[in-house]
Amino acid sequence: MNLSLPSSLSVKDGHLFCGGADCVELAEKFGTPLYVTDEVHIVENFRRYEAALKQYTDKVQLLYAAKANENPVIMQTLAAEGAGADVFSLGEMQAALDSGMPAEKLLFNGSSKTEAALRAAIEKGIKISVDSVDELRQIDLITREMQKTVKIGFRCNPEIDVPTHPKIATGIKNSKFGIPAEMILDAYREALSMEFVEPVGMHCHIGSQILEVEPFGIACGVIMKV
Numbered sequence: 001m002n003l004s005l006p007s008s009l010s011v012k013d014g015h016l017f018c019g020g021a022d023c024v025e026l027a028e029k030f031g032t033p034l035y036v037t038d039e040v041h042i043v044e045n046f047r048r049y050e051a052a053l054k055q056y057t058d059k060v061q062l063l064y065a066a067k068a069n070e071n072p073v074i075m076q077t078l079a080a081e082g083a084g085a086d087v088f089s090l091g092e093m094q095a096a097l098d099s100g101m102p103a104e105k106l107l108f109n110g111s112s113k114t115e116a117a118l119r120a121a122i123e124k125g126i127k128i129s130v131d132s133v134d135e136l137r138q139i140d141l142i143t144r145e146m147q148k149t150v151k152i153g154f155r156c157n158p159e160i161d162v163p164t165h166p167k168i169a170t171g172i173k174n175s176k177f178g179i180p181a182e183m184i185l186d187a188y189r190e191a192l193s194m195e196f197v198e199p200v201g202m203h204c205h206i207g208s209q210i211l212e213v214e215p216f217g218i219a220c221g222v223i224m225k226v
Contacts, residue, residue, distance in 0.1 A: 008041035066092040075099035090117045127151045129203040143196035153201035158222035
């Protein structure tokens with residue numbers, strides 16, 4: 001069987017190497033199970049992704065999904081490259097800040113934000129991706145109490161079918177995630193009437209393990225129409 005390995009992995013004399021390090025030797029030294037991360041490969045991926053987007057616009061800010069791996073070294077490495085972070089909790093928020101990522105490069109996301117986490121995001125000047133109209137109204141109450149302005153985006157549910165398992169499809173009709181596309185404009189108008197809420201963008205996430213490009217193009221089309 002022929003294996004297709006990422007560029008950071010190789011096999012020599014029956015041993016797997018990661019970033020030039022012999023994984024057998026690492027296992028013998030540190031024990032197993034063992035997680036091995038190639039810093040160079042992470043940086044290369046980040047730069048390649050950023051360069052691809054910058055072919056079309058200079059307004060590019062990549063946000064690392066902190067839920068993927070909160071390892072401080074990984075987050076510090078990405079912070080040094082200029083990355084921000086997509087955070088889902090107070091813990092992820094603090095991990096991103098501790099890594100050197102400035103608050104203005106963070107986006108607080110998720111469908112189950114606690115009041116404490118919302119207050120922390122507002123206090124620190126972190127942008128919030130609003131997941132529902134109820135959440136928008138909660139943010140309005142908090143900002144009026146705190147007398148602090150917060151920048152927000154709206155998570156749009158494009159309500160499209162995607163080629164992945166239904167349990168990890170987040171942009172389908174009746175999904176609990178996001179505001180349906182046809183309701184975004186009303187939510188935006190409501191936000192404009194709020195003294196300390198500043199709408200600045202849109203957000204969309206349609207699912208995981210999607211291996212085709214077409215669904216992302218369809219989702220972008222929905223957002224552009226909004």
